[in-house]
Amino acid sequence: MNIQKVIDDVYRFSVNIEDKDYLFEGLWPIPNGISINGYLIKGDKNVIIDLTQDIFNFPREITHQIEESQITIEKIDIIIMNHMEPDHSGWLREFCKKNSKAVIYCSKKAVPLLQAFSSVPPERAVAISDGMVLTVGDYELQFFDTPNIHWPETMMTYERKRKILFSCDAFGSYGRVDENAIFDDQIDGEKHQFFEQESLRYYANIVATFSSFVLKGLEKLKGFDVEVICPSHGIIWRENPAEIIDHYKRYAEYSKGPAELEVAVVWSSMYGNTKQVLNLVIETLCKRDIPVHVFQVPGDEIGYILGSAWKSAGLIFGMPTYEYKMFPPMAHTIEELMVKKVTNKKVFRFGSFGWAGGAQKDFEARTMRSGWDILGHYEWQGTPKESDKATIQRLLEAYCDTLIAFTRQASKK
Ligand code: FEO
Numbered sequence: 001m002n003i004q005k006v007i008d009d010v011y012r013f014s015v016n017i018e019d020k021d022y023l024f025e026g027l028w029p030i031p032n033g034i035s036i037n038g039y040l041i042k043g044d045k046n047v048i049i050d051l052t053q054d055i056f057n058f059p060r061e062i063t064h065q066i067e068e069s070q071i072t073i074e075k076i077d078i079i080i081m082n083h084m085e086p087d088h089s090g091w092l093r094e095f096c097k098k099n100s101k102a103v104i105y106c107s108k109k110a111v112p113l114l115q116a117f118s119s120v121p122p123e124r125a126v127a128i129s130d131g132m133v134l135t136v137g138d139y140e141l142q143f144f145d146t147p148n149i150h151w152p153e154t155m156m157t158y159e160r161k162r163k164i165l166f167s168c169d170a171f172g173s174y175g176r177v178d179e180n181a182i183f184d185d186q187i188d189g190e191k192h193q194f195f196e197q198e199s200l201r202y203y204a205n206i207v208a209t210f211s212s213f214v215l216k217g218l219e220k221l222k223g224f225d226v227e228v229i230c231p232s233h234g235i236i237w238r239e240n241p242a243e244i245i246d247h248y249k250r251y252a253e254y255s256k257g258p259a260e261l262e263v264a265v266v267w268s269s270m271y272g273n274t275k276q277v278l279n280l281v282i283e284t285l286c287k288r289d290i291p292v293h294v295f296q297v298p299g300d301e302i303g304y305i306l307g308s309a310w311k312s313a314g315l316i317f318g319m320p321t322y323e324y325k326m327f328p329p330m331a332h333t334i335e336e337l338m339v340k341k342v343t344n345k346k347v348f349r350f351g352s353f354g355w356a357g358g359a360q361k362d363f364e365a366r367t368m369r370s371g372w373d374i375l376g377h378y379e380w381q382g383t384p385k386e387s388d389k390a391t392i393q394r395l396l397e398a399y400c401d402t403l404i405a406f407t408r409q410a411s412k413k
Contacts, residue, residue, distance in 0.1 A: 001014060001015065001016070001061070001065065001179050002065065002068060002107045003065040003066065003068045004179070004182055006039070006164070006228070006230060006238075007162055007164070007228065007238075008138075008162065009041055009042040009043055010039060010040070010041050010159075010162070010164065010230075011041075011042070011069055012037055012038075012039055012040075012041065012182060012230065012236065013037070013038050013039070013040060013052075013062050013066060014035050014036065014037040014038070014065075014177065014182070015035070015036055015052060015056075015058045015061050015062065015066040015374060016033050016034070016035050016036075016176040016177065017030060017033050017034050017035075017036070017056075017157075017176075018033050018176065019056075022337070023062055024087075024174075024205075024206075024207075025206070027205075027303075028205045028303040029205075029301045029303050029304075030174050032173065032174060032175045032176060032194075032198060032392065033174070033176030034054050034173075034174045034176065034233055034234075035175075035176060035177040035200075035233055035234060036053055036058070036087055036088070036232065036233065037050075037177075037230070037231065037232050037233065037234075038050040038051055038052055038062065038088070039166055039230055040066060040069060040071065040233070040399065041136065041139055041353075042069060042071060043136060043137035043138070043139065044136075044137050045077040045078060045136050045137065046071055046075055046076050046077050046078070047076075047077065047079075047080065047136055047139070047141070048066075048076050048078070048079050048080070048102075049073040049080045049082065049091070049093045049157055049230075050080070050081065050082055050088045050166070050168060050232050051079070051081075051088055051089060051092055051095060051167045052087075052088065052090065052091050053087045053088070053090040053091065054086070054090035054091050054093075054094065055088060055090065055096060055105075058090075058091070059091045059094060059095075060388065062091070062286050064080050073095065073098050073099050074098065074099050076099055076102050077101070077102055077103070077368040078102060078103055078104075078105060078134075078136065079092075079095070079102050079103070079104045079105070080104075080105045080106070080141070080143075080156060080157055080166075081104055081106040082106075082154065082155050082156060082166060082167075082168035082232070083107070083110075083151060083153070083154045083155075083168040083232070084106070084110050084113040084117055084151065084153055085151060085169075086117060087232075088168065088232055089113075089117055089118060090119060091259055092104075092114070092117070092118040093117075093119055093120070095125070096118065096120050102124075103124065103126055104120065104123075104124050104125045104126070104168040105125075105126050105134065105143065106125055106126075106127065106128065106153070106155070107127065107128060107143075107153045107154070107155045108127040108128075108153075109147075109152050109153035110125075110127075110153040110155075111125045111127050113153060114195075119183060128143040128145075128155065129143075130143070130144060130145045131143070131144065133292030134162070138161065139159055139161065139162075140159065140160040140161055141158070141159055141160075142156050142157070142158045142159075142160055142268060142311070143155055143156075143157055143158075144156050144157075144158065144220065146213075146217045146220070147213060148208065148210040148213035149169065149170050149210060149213050149214055149217050150206055150207045150209070150210045150213075151211075152252050154168060154169065154170075155168075155175065156168065156170065156217075158224060158226075162227070162228070163224075163225050163227035164227070164228040164229075164230055164364060165221070165224070165225055165226045165228070165229050165230065166230045167229055167230065167231050167232075167242075168231065168232045169206065169207065169231070169232060169233065170207075170217065170231065170248070171231045171233055171234075171237070171244045171245065171248055172199070172200075172213070172231040172234045173195050173199035173202045173231075173234035173235075174198040174199070174201055174202045174233070174234075175194060175195055175198035175231060175234060177234065177235055179371070181235070182235055182236055183235060183236050183237075183238050183239070184235055184236070184237045184238065184240060184243065184244075185238065185239035185240075187235065188368070192243075195234060195235060196247060197307075198234070198245070199234065199244065199247055199248075199251075200251060200307050200310070200311060201303060201304065201306070201307035202233065202234075203248065203251045203307075203310070204251075204303075204306040204307040204309070204310035204311075204340065205303050205306055205307070205340075207251075207395060208251070208255070208306070208310055208340045208341060208342070209339070209340050209341050211251070211252040211253075211254075211255035211341070212252075212255070214248060214251075214252040214383065215249075215252045215253070218245070218248065218249055218252065221245070221287050226241050226245075227241065229241045229242065229244060231244075232345070250290045251310065251311075254310055254311065254344075255341065255343060257313070257343065257344025257345070257410070258268050258313040258344060258346075258406050258407045258409075258410045259310065259311050259312055259313045259344075259345075259407075260291075260311050260372065260407070261278075261287055261290060261291075261310060261313055261314075261403065261404065261407040261408075262290065262291040262292070262293065262308075262311060262312040262313065262314065263290055263292050263293070263312055263313075263314035263315065263316055263403070264293045264295065264305065264308040264309045264312040264314070264315050264316070265278070265281060265282065265285075265290070265292055265293065265294045265295070265316045265317075265318070265355070266295045266296075266297055266305060266309075266315070266316070266317050266318070266330070266333060267294070267295070267296055267297070267317070267318035267319065268296065268297045268298070268319040268320065268327045268329060268330045269318070269319075270319065270320050270322070270327065273320065273352035273382060273383050273384065274283065274318050274319060274350070274351045274352050275318075276383065276384050277318060277350055277384055277388075277392055278294075278318060280389055280392060280393060280396075281316060281318065281350070281392075281396060282294065284393060284396045284397065284400065285396075285400065288400040288404070290314070290400060290403070290404070293308040293312065295308070297319075297327075297329045297330050297333050297372055298329040302333060305333060305336075305337075306336065306337070306340055306342070309337060309342050309345075310340075310342060312345070313344075313346060313403060313406060313407050314345060314347070314348075314399075314403045315342075315345045315346070315347045315348075316347070316348045316349070316350075316374070316399075317330065317334075317347070317348075317349045317350075317351075317363070318349070318350050318351055319349075319351045319355040319359060320351045320352050320353060320354075320359065321351065321352075321353035321354070321356070321357050321358045321359035321379070322359070323358075324356060324358035324362075325359060325362040326359045326362045326363055326366070327351075327359065329336060329408065331362070331366065334363070334366055334367060335366070337370075338366070338367070338369075338370060341375055342370070343371035343372070344371050344372075345370075345371075345372045345373070346372075346373050346375055346376070346402060346403045346406055347372045347373060347374045347375060348375055348376050348377065348396065348399045349363055349374065349376075349377040349378075349394070350377065350378045350379070350392055351379055352379070352380055352381065352382060352383075352384065353379055353380075353381055354382070359379070360377050360379055363377075375398070375399050375402055375403075376395040376396075376398065376399055378391060378392050378395055394400075
């Protein structure tokens with residue numbers, strides 16, 4: 001990949017993680033890849049905003065890209081670290097060995113992380129204050145604390161003359177970025193949809209827990225005229241930055257509920273008895289024109305389940321009882337949903353048991369503080385009889401009525 005001009009003397013350098021087996025944060029599958037972007041501002045003093053991860057050949061690749069702009073690493077005067085997570089700071093340790101003069105601008109909370117992650121002494125850092133402006137040639141770089149989007153030390157950098165927001169993880173997405181299509185006006189409608197889906201999954205996996213901070217950050221941004229958003233993952237938004245801002249606002253507001261009139265159905269089955277009810281669930285929802293997203297556990301990846309659950313106002317779980325408790329892989333899935341604060345959902349649960357129930361009690365105990373409204377549940381012994389199915393159908397009809405009313409009520413607000 002080559003370094004690419006954004007505007008004037010602002011350049012984007014970037015790599016894509018292409019390895020389909022790679023897990024982002026050691027956890028999240030990224031079959032469509034992800035870009036890691038940083039930015040260079042050339043001038044009498046040269047500035048870099050965020051670095052890259054120290055994996056594969058990324059440091060060598062980025063060094064090469066920077067050199068394409070007739071700058072060497074040794075000629076960088078200022079490094080702005082908006083965020084210290086190693087996908088952006090991993091190269092910092094080696095970078096600072098090659099360049100002993102560059103001053104690092106970062107938030108106060110990031111200073112000890114420089115030492116902890118990169119062995120960079122605090123003497124090399126300038127801790128910014130909220131709103132502080134650093135003038136470098138014709139560029140006025142203003143720094144803003146944006147804590148917990150998504151680490152406590154995160155900040156953003158706003159170039160005031162050109163109205164560029166260097167937002168780091170915020171407004172980012174999964175998905176590799178093609179070299180010839182790095183801007184929002186260079187991609188077609190299908191690709192816009194792709195990045196919308198990938199930004200939702202990225203949000204649900206990486207940022208969702210901190211949605212209240214995202215809403216605070218968005219409030220803070222309201223006072224700024226943003227013409228270009230340069231995130232550290234995904235495409236650059238210069239034609240319509242409001243598009244990705246609106247997506248993020250919507251994702252963050254899902255935490256306050258209700259989300260979309262959709263249902264994520266997550267199911268497990270040991271011998272097929274719980275599975276026998278699955279089609280009835282899907283058909284009942286489809287007849288009510290409610291979009292359904294179906295995931296099997298174990299099997300489907302939690303990263304995808306989270307994305308769908310985050311966006312859906314309704315959650316339905318089908319799982320059998322296993323030794324008086326929830327089927328263990330489903331218990332793990334529920335735990336992940338709790339960690340990511342998937343909340344304000346209308347919920348239904350069904351499942352079979354062998355010699356005794358217990359999954360429902362376990363389910364209710366584990367989700368007690370979830371903010372979920374469990375509208376109904378049904379358990380049966382062994383194979384579901386026609387009478388069991390009839391009862392489930394009746395309960396599901398009532399569930400759909402409530403779910404539809406819940407989302408309609410919100411759309412009127
Ligand atoms: Fe892209 Fe939180 O690092």
